[in-house]
Ligand SMILES: Nc1ncnc2c1ncn2[C@@H]1O[C@H](COP(=O)(O)OP(=O)(O)OP(=O)(O)O)[C@@H](O)[C@H]1O
């Protein structure tokens with residue numbers, strides 16, 4: 001690979017558009033993923049995640065726009081791009097009649113790993129994915145989580161620089177999800193760049209260095225989680241614990257133009273505050289002046305899921 005390809009972003013998508021028989025699946029999607037990032041591609045069902053991923057993986061032609069992987073064009077430099085990427089589809093078939101080791105040996109051959117390197121390559125990927133103890137098991141006897149690890153091991157055999165994983169956590173139990181997260185962090189430490197899609201947000205927020213949020217074919221937010229939070233947290237959700245239930249607190253708060261979506265659940269008073277942080281004490285003063293006894297005040301620290309719901313207006317299909 002020449003130095004231009006090395007210094008280019010690992011993924012560069014510009015004005016990507018995809019139309020299927022009159023239906024627009026992607027509209028003007030642009031994003032960049034730098035070396036060593038874990039990029040979370042988040043969106044509800046039908047948003048366009050798999051369509052984008054299949055274009056990145058050279059399996060689908062875009063209707064318009066450009067996609068470069070390490071500076072190479074996915075449409076013109078297909079073979080080179082395929083050598084750089086490891087793609088794990090959302091649905092995959094495995095050959096049931098083989099053992100784990102035979103299955104991986106088959107793909108080592110398909111990827112043209114030289115015979116003298118095959119044993120060590122297979123040993124490395126089985127160590128990484130914890131498949132060593134299962135090497136002689138028949139693929140048909142593996143659990144879903146084990147099969148998924150096997151598919152990931154297959155994806156790693158040719159030592160790809162970029163991993164493109166379409167909903168790898170779907171259908172995994174909580175423990176297998178934690179193991180997957182640890183594995184992805186380990187792969188990042190090894191220098192891989194990872195593009196991973198999900199509609200389950202909380203599991204990505206602690207491993208991703210940046211995220212893109214897609215809805216109805218449009219990328220509606222992109223950047224680090226902190227950047228997105230900053231842009232979308234002009235509002236703060238506030239929760240006040242009262243000493244006793246006081247329904248009139250709602251009418252009192254409505255006097256403030258900076259308060260929205262106010263509700264009272266027992267002694268828990270919640271609302272959105274839209275004003276400047278330094279003016280927040282005025283809202284509290286309003287309550288105190290009206291003899292509403294307050295026990296505690298907390299601001300909601302938003303997680304990605306909360307943010308996503310706001311960004312997509314809860315419009316999850
Ligand atoms: N081969 C196809 N032919 C026609 N329409 C398609 C095709 N593939 C995808 N679409 C449409 O494109 C849109 C995006 O689908 P896509 O599979 O990319 O969504 P997704 O975000 O991966 O959803 P999910 O979370 O369900 O996997 C949908 O409206 C879908 O119906």
Ligand SMILES: [Mg+2]
Pocket residue numbers: 049050051090166
């Ligand atoms: Mg999909």
